[in-house]
Amino acid sequence: MSAAPRPPAFAYLEGVITRRGFLTALPASAAFAAGAVAPPAPFGALPSERQLRWHDLDTTAFLHFGINTFTGREWGLGDEDPSLFQPTAFDADAIVAALASAGMTGVILTCKHHDGFCLWPTATTEHSIRKSSWRSGKGDVVNEIALAARRIGMAFGVYLSPWDRNNADYGKPEYIATYRQQLVELLTGYGPVFEVWHDGANGGDGFYGGAREKRTIDKRTYYDWPGTWSLIRALQPNAVIFSDVGPDVRWVGNERGIAGDPCWAAYDPVGADGGPASPGDVHERESPTGHRNGSKWLPAECDVSIRPGWFWRETENARVKTAAQLIALYYQSAGRGANFLLNVPPTSAGLLGESDIASLKAFGDYRRATFTKDLTERAKAAASNVRGNNRAYGPANLVDGRDDTYWATDDAVRAAEATIDLARPAAFSVIRLREAIRFGQRIDAVSIDRWDRGSWQPVASATSIGPRRLIRLEKPVTASRLRLRVTQASASPVLSEFALFAEPT
Ligand code: FUL
């Protein structure tokens, strides 16, 4: 005999919602197993399990740290003395604590930037922390950040620049073996890695072991990316791989932290000249929006720095983005279904800057104050259509606070509406919608209305939803009854959430 709670008796189209799941909140698969109605067939490109986990991360941090932190350059040439790397008060726990205060769920460290200087004691090159007098050559920044991240509950990721302006072999096949060996070290020595980041900067002037010349490589063939990607898969199967072209996560096409609107998760990248795409060679104008009917699930990641540069320099201390700017970027990136990747570069002391810490904390305070309380908590929901008239797919699933339950309609439905009755009038300024993306990105457009003295009045509308759509209203709206209309869909809608939030004043 199962001890599962019995469903309360109510009409399947309307139910009193509690946060603790009773039967209306059971995943559709359970209802199906009970001999009921099959879930909808997935539509279009679909996310992998590792992509689904990555979507949940929402906002992560970038740490650009290395030789450039001490030279004031953005792109070091690769001829720097390793002993220039000399942080005076490096504290990995303090760095990740400041990131965590912003609500960040992961951190990606520049283990090697274009200058080739490695922040871990690699066996592959002399251009590393091992050759710095800092901590008598015994330091390992990768290890310290990875451990600090784990201690505080953040995921850890690695940036390893393919371009290496120090390496004598750069441009020759030998360097590819070195690059892969560096990945092996990073992906086997530091615990679980959630993301491997390959930037697209490729070739040019460099030190190259003393040759001091310009080296150009064939972006399409030189790196043999498929070979490197399968190595990553073998070593860290749960890590997503980021580049201009994926294969798991795409660059959004700008370094301003702004996704397109719409921003479709699917994408079929082509090269700048219309030929095959590769990291560093993509027709980036289409990267912000993706492709509505793209064949690959390749969601966007919006990278941007909290400062004008990617690396810390004293002269930019007064130009740190404010919390208000970070909040605006959050809505323009994560709010459009992408992930927000915010760079916060450590100082030459090996800490974060004071203004950076203050902006991070205020950004986190805003997010906690806004998103902790969902005003639909005690709402009742009704819908114009419910899949198979089965309450396992009912609109109550929109407001149950659970990601694994969803409102779904019959297959032929392309336009549908759900009404949400709040227990009492509430003032809100943010609406959050989520599709159950295991079933693909199905919805093309929605509108939200409020009931005002006898008629429906428009509040907002949006196009792509995907894993997350945040609609931030210009000013708070008060209502006790709302209507969500799916006005256009490419397949029957499957939505897991309709939530309302009030921003702090
Ligand atoms: C680019 C690099 O050239 C920049 O220095 C920075 O690392 C940025 C995130 O990626 O490709």
Ligand code: CA
């Ligand atoms: Ca739900």
